[in-house]
Amino acid sequence: MTNEKIKTWNDNFYKWYNINENGYTYVAVGDTYSIKDELKKAGAKFSKELGWTFKEDPIKFKTIKVELNSIAHKGKNGIYHLNPEIEETMKKFHEMFIEPTSSEWVGNVGEKLTTLVILKSSHQFQGTFGLTTVFTFSDENENSIVWMTTKDININVGDACELRGTIKAHNTFRGDKQTLLSRCSCEIIEKVA
Numbered sequence: 001m002t003n004e005k006i007k008t009w010n011d012n013f014y015k016w017y018n019i020n021e022n023g024y025t026y027v028a029v030g031d032t033y034s035i036k037d038e039l040k041k042a043g044a045k046f047s048k049e050l051g052w053t054f055k056e057d058p059i060k061f062k063t064i065k066v067e068l069n070s071i072a073h074k075g076k077n078g079i080y081h082l083n084p085e086i087e088e089t090m091k092k093f094h095e096m097f098i099e100p101t102s103s104e105w106v107g108n109v110g111e112k113l114t115t116l117v118i119l120k121s122s123h124q125f126q127g128t129f130g131l132t133t134v135f136t137f138s139d140e141n142e143n144s145i146v147w148m149t150t151k152d153i154n155i156n157v158g159d160a161c162e163l164r165g166t167i168k169a170h171n172t173f174r175g176d177k178q179t180l181l182s183r184c185s186c187e188i189i190e191k192v193a
Contacts, residue, residue, distance in 0.1 A: 001077050006078045026066070027064050028063050031099075036052070042061070050066075101142075101176045105170040105177050106143050113165060116189065117138060117160070117162075118159070119136075130150050133151075144178040145179050149184065163181070163185075
């Protein structure tokens, strides 16, 4: 590889990962998903390996200063490569800055659960078995209860219902302890106007 090609590659590497001329990037940490639009508007770039990065410390956002040599190395040919364990390293950085919620797990895996809940959010994605909806509910103690289904359920954010299902797993997502249910039924108690 020619010196010109090496220089071009390394210059692009700096651009891809928002590394400044001093060899640093500032990685936004914590729950960046909920503020991704603000980060983008403020000039951050996103990469799947590092997440949202800035060339300079934005002050407004919680960031960590990351040195190029701690995330990448130069190969024998003189071009930069990300370290192989970078995604796991960055995941740990992000988790350190996520504020834990008051949510606790409910019941034990395998048990049946019947509880009154309020729908907090829902989103859909195209899954193996078709369009899948992820419903996130909150019970009276602010515990997060999640149900993923391909059923067409007519429920809106804010609706109260009696949720019945089997506890499939306990999970932690962005600092939030979640109880995952399967084979659910949802009887609406009160609709939001």
